Amino acid sequence: MSLTGTGPAETRQSAPTSPTARSMWRASRMAILLGLLFVAAAVVSVAIGGGTGPSRRLDPDDTSLDGSKALAQLLRARGVSVDRADSVTRARELARGGDRLLLITDTSFVLDPAGLATIPGDRVVVGDLYRLDLLAPGVRSSAQAGERSREPECPLPAARAAGDAFMGGAAFTAPRGATGCYPAGDDGWTLVSMPNAGGTTTVVGGGEFMTNRRLAEDGNAALALNLLGSAKAVTWLVEPPRDGTGDTVAGPAGRSIYDLMPPGVPWAVAMAAVAVLVTGLWRGRRLGPVVTERLPVVVRAAETVEGRGRLYRARRARGRAADVLRAGAIDRLLPRLGLAPDAGRDEVVAAVAARTGQDAVQVGSALYGPEPADDAGLVALAQYLDTIERTVGEH
Amino acid sequence: MALTGRAALVAALGVVVVLVAPQPGAALAGVCLVLAAAILVDLALAGAVRPLRFHRSGETLVRLGQRATVELVVENPGSRRVRGVLRDAWPPSAGAAPRVMRLDVPPGERRRLTVTLTPTRRGDRESVAVTVRSVGPLGLAARQGRHRSPWAVRVLPPFLSRKHLPARLARLRELEGRHPALVRGQGTEFDSLREYVVGDDVRSIDWRATARRHDVVVRTWRPERDRRVLIVLDTGRTSAGRVGEAPIPLAGAPADGGGPVSGRGARPVPGWPRLDWSMDAALLLSALAARAGDRVDFLAHDRAVRAWVSGASRTELLSSLVNAMAPIEAELVEADSRGMVSAILARAKRRCLVVLLTDLNAAALDEGLMPVLPQLSSRHLVLVAAVSDPRVADMAARKGTAEEVYDAAAAERTRLDRRRITARLRRHGVEVVDAPPDDIAPALADAYLALKAAGRL
Numbered sequence: 001m002s003l004t005g006t007g008p009a010e011t012r013q014s015a016p017t018s019p020t021a022r023s024m025w026r027a028s029r030m031a032i033l034l035g036l037l038f039v040a041a042a043v044v045s046v047a048i049g050g051g052t053g054p055s056r057r058l059d060p061d062d063t064s065l066d067g068s069k070a071l072a073q074l075l076r077a078r079g080v081s082v083d084r085a086d087s088v089t090r091a092r093e094l095a096r097g098g099d100r101l102l103l104i105t106d107t108s109f110v111l112d113p114a115g116l117a118t119i120p121g122d123r124v125v126v127g128d129l130y131r132l133d134l135l136a137p138g139v140r141s142s143a144q145a146g147e148r149s150r151e152p153e154c155p156l157p158a159a160r161a162a163g164d165a166f167m168g169g170a171a172f173t174a175p176r177g178a179t180g181c182y183p184a185g186d187d188g189w190t191l192v193s194m195p196n197a198g199g200t201t202t203v204v205g206g207g208e209f210m211t212n213r214r215l216a217e218d219g220n221a222a223l224a225l226n227l228l229g230s231a232k233a234v235t236w237l238v239e240p241p242r243d244g245t246g247d248t249v250a251g252p253a254g255r256s257i258y259d260l261m262p263p264g265v266p267w268a269v270a271m272a273a274v275a276v277l278v279t280g281l282w283r284g285r286r287l288g289p290v291v292t293e294r295l296p297v298v299v300r301a302a303e304t305v306e307g308r309g310r311l312y313r314a315r316r317a318r319g320r321a322a323d324v325l326r327a328g329a330i331d332r333l334l335p336r337l338g339l340a341p342d343a344g345r346d347e348v349v350a351a352v353a354a355r356t357g358q359d360a361v362q363v364g365s366a367l368y369g370p371e372p373a374d375d376a377g378l379v380a381l382a383q384y385l386d387t388i389e390r391t392v393g394e395h
Numbered sequence: 396m397a398l399t400g401r402a403a404l405v406a407a408l409g410v411v412v413v414l415v416a417p418q419p420g421a422a423l424a425g426v427c428l429v430l431a432a433a434i435l436v437d438l439a440l441a442g443a444v445r446p447l448r449f450h451r452s453g454e455t456l457v458r459l460g461q462r463a464t465v466e467l468v469v470e471n472p473g474s475r476r477v478r479g480v481l482r483d484a485w486p487p488s489a490g491a492a493p494r495v496m497r498l499d500v501p502p503g504e505r506r507r508l509t510v511t512l513t514p515t516r517r518g519d520r521e522s523v524a525v526t527v528r529s530v531g532p533l534g535l536a537a538r539q540g541r542h543r544s545p546w547a548v549r550v551l552p553p554f555l556s557r558k559h560l561p562a563r564l565a566r567l568r569e570l571e572g573r574h575p576a577l578v579r580g581q582g583t584e585f586d587s588l589r590e591y592v593v594g595d596d597v598r599s600i601d602w603r604a605t606a607r608r609h610d611v612v613v614r615t616w617r618p619e620r621d622r623r624v625l626i627v628l629d630t631g632r633t634s635a636g637r638v639g640e641a642p643i644p645l646a647g648a649p650a651d652g653g654g655p656v657s658g659r660g661a662r663p664v665p666g667w668p669r670l671d672w673s674m675d676a677a678l679l680l681s682a683l684a685a686r687a688g689d690r691v692d693f694l695a696h697d698r699a700v701r702a703w704v705s706g707a708s709r710t711e712l713l714s715s716l717v718n719a720m721a722p723i724e725a726e727l728v729e730a731d732s733r734g735m736v737s738a739i740l741a742r743a744k745r746r747c748l749v750v751l752l753t754d755l756n757a758a759a760l761d762e763g764l765m766p767v768l769p770q771l772s773s774r775h776l777v778l779v780a781a782v783s784d785p786r787v788a789d790m791a792a793r794k795g796t797a798e799e800v801y802d803a804a805a806a807e808r809t810r811l812d813r814r815r816i817t818a819r820l821r822r823h824g825v826e827v828v829d830a831p832p833d834d835i836a837p838a839l840a841d842a843y844l845a846l847k848a849a850g851r852l
Contacts (some may be wrong), residue, residue, distance in 0.1 A: 014449035014544035017524065267419035268410050274427060275406035278398055285397040287495060288526030288541065293486035296516070296724050300665045301636025301754075302786035305809050309790070309802035321804035328791075328807040331814060375797035382794040382803060 058105040058126065058207045060084060060236045065213040071224050072236070074215075078225065081233045086240035088115050094235045095119045101231035105207055107131060109239045116237075120198035124227055126207040128170035136201045138175030139192050145171040145184035147208050149218050154181035156193055158226035162219035167191060169206025202227055318378050319371035326367055329385040336392050356391040363388065396438060397528055402535040405430055430535075437531030442477030442500075444527045444540030451522075451546045456718075459553040460643040463512045465546055467525070471500040479530040479537055483510050489520035489548070498527065514550040515643075517671070518722050521547040551717040552671065555642055556679040556836030563683050563840045570848050571617055571687075586617040620688035622852040623747030624843075625775075626677045627739060630670060630723055631697040631730025633754035637665035638672065638784045639832030667832065670725045672782045673752035676836040680750060681716055683840050685709045687847065693719060694742065696735040697726045705742070732763030736771050748776045748852050750839070755781040755829060757812040760820075768823050776851060778826040780839045783813070785831045 055064035060072035072082045085091040101122040113131035128141040147168030152159035159181040171188035174180040180189030190205035209220035337351045353360035372378040409426035416422030448470040457463035481498040485491035490513035500506045525544045530537040591611035604612040681691040695701040702719040791806035793799040817827045830838035
């Protein structure tokens, strides 16, 4: 065999295929333009929106829809001073001034709920808070109530004067001596007012009516002012900012780990980030394309036969297996015995018995007998058929 | 552009510098600026990749299992030295080595690189791209660019059965007889007249010629020559099944070698597709038939004609056959036997030996070939050659446990079907060769020689 045929390739001219700076600019200028537009739009929207970061729900300084700055402004306009307190210590200090109302909208950050509960004076609790049993003993949340406009249906002056209000969230059971307002069907009350040691404790199911979004609806503003404006001053308990200046754990002498670090470390971390970036660029650049190719299918021809074997096995198809083994054995025996392909049963059995010297009944039951009773019988049959074939072959 | 490990190292050292510097902020800015400036300088000073020119030379044909070398000449017409690495990307089954080569071409000069291909699969393999990364003098950054430098290598079937050729040629010579036969028999044709020598059979004296020549002349005979053999390769789905053990590992087979059994559950490594074994047998048969003086045509067909070789001269027959076979892959569709038969009838006007390389799959043959076989066998002598699966024979022989007996029954069923379809084909006057993969080529050659000896061509 000679390998002199014309090759499929001739020497052809090479040509660069990587994009030039110009073509890359042409291809990507639209994307770059769109990216710049997007960044500009984001910058403008943040600048206009004030950039207050994420909204803080029910915070007297928050101007977002979920905040409560509007309510705080209304209170201040009515001569009530509103003080934010982001810790129990601060709230207690403020309470020393006397005649203060404590507004609690969240207790999940409070490390000492029992201490909070001991602060004297009026108290408004918003929502089914953690350790509500300490803040308003006897009031228990009984069900979830949808937030919607509800009627007061109670003798509490603050509620009667305000009329309908957007109430809901949690429904409470009122203890003895307490007043329940804004009922949520038969589940309980969404506002419960009860006397405590030094004043009144009011529990409302949700604070939605105090947010900037809802304050102008129904009698929401009236209800909020009636509840909070009764005192000269309001201590508004808010979550401390999460930048480590609040009640966070500090080391000895109040110095955090950041204070103890040498000044170069944060800069070195920034440099390490640059080094990681450079390493990524070094390792990430591929030398040439990933080459793909269409591979032929890999399928073994015997798979169908193996599959059929597994089917026989799964169904314990002894009868079928025995029939096939017998048919195969007879098919091979016939030419060796010199019989025609359409030889009958008696003829075959007689010829095999004569050639092998075995009992004709036994040979007959092996070649034409019934289905084996169990797997052991099938194995025995298969091996006996092998023996017959071998003996016929030898003689 | 690309950065190097050296740039990453410099950046990592910068971390230490920033850590110990009295003014870490300024140090950070300084290190970053110096690194960026060095990278830019390096990029500016690196040899340009775009103007490089590539020329190729080397082999375009290689037999499967052998190595081919392709040379790549890199010419640098630029004014700066191009130093770095080069990758000549080929498809994985081309087995190109080395994957990445060092490159150092001074301005205005050229360098020769050699790529060795060890293909693991038949067919055409083309170089996809040449990528050059030219590193700057500082070794911090590199320019990278890609070129297209086309070159294709056709990987031919290996023709492993050529080791059987000498024995078959000896049989053929025996058959022809170096001494032309004097006995006229079936399957012989008139060869020549020669002078009578003592010992020749007097019955072979040609009296008419003797009268003309004033000398006693005898006729001599030889086996028929110039018969036609049409080898038809079925490339349908049944030819994709892998049987036996691959003499040369093919792409797609597990590469973990180590004997015929590997992986979980002792699953045998898939061997060669039936198609490749059939090609091997076809090559041996055509080599033999060409030597015997017969004309060989080749047709590959599944639902359409995949390859057709006709009228190749005896010396060029094998090279044109392997060239035609090289790109053929098994198509995963049912072969169209009706179309195949009409393609054969359209091409073979005179009576010829049609060697059909397919699988004796009862279901496929019942649906496809059997109904149209009479059309073919009435005009031509048909020989069906099929590769049997040694795994089936192995399964049929094991009867130790109940599980093995069930498998043996399934294998027996397959063999029974095969024997029955063989018997039916023979009743139609079709010759059948059914042999395991290692024996199919010599068995087919022997069948051809037997037909030739019997004068049935």
